[in-house]
Amino acid sequence: MNQRGVEEKYRRDLAPRSVNVRGVWDRAVDAWMDDDLEELDAVWDEVLDPIGSDYDGYSYVSSIGWSA
Numbered sequence: 001m002n003q004r005g006v007e008e009k010y011r012r013d014l015a016p017r018s019v020n021v022r023g024v025w026d027r028a029v030d031a032w033m034d035d036d037l038e039e040l041d042a043v044w045d046e047v048l049d050p051i052g053s054d055y056d057g058y059s060y061v062s063s064i065g066w067s068a
Contacts, residue, residue: 017051 003011031039
């Protein structure tokens, strides 16, 4: 993980993660082409939910955004 933009004191070891988006790719592209941010957020949540995060281990709330 490239952490060059992160201050040294905030850098930490990050475990790589992978995800297969084959099942939602068409929905994501259609939402992006239609500028449907609500659907894009729903797809993004569906993709990220199963992999979780290190942060989830310490908090019950996380904020996820999409950038295309």
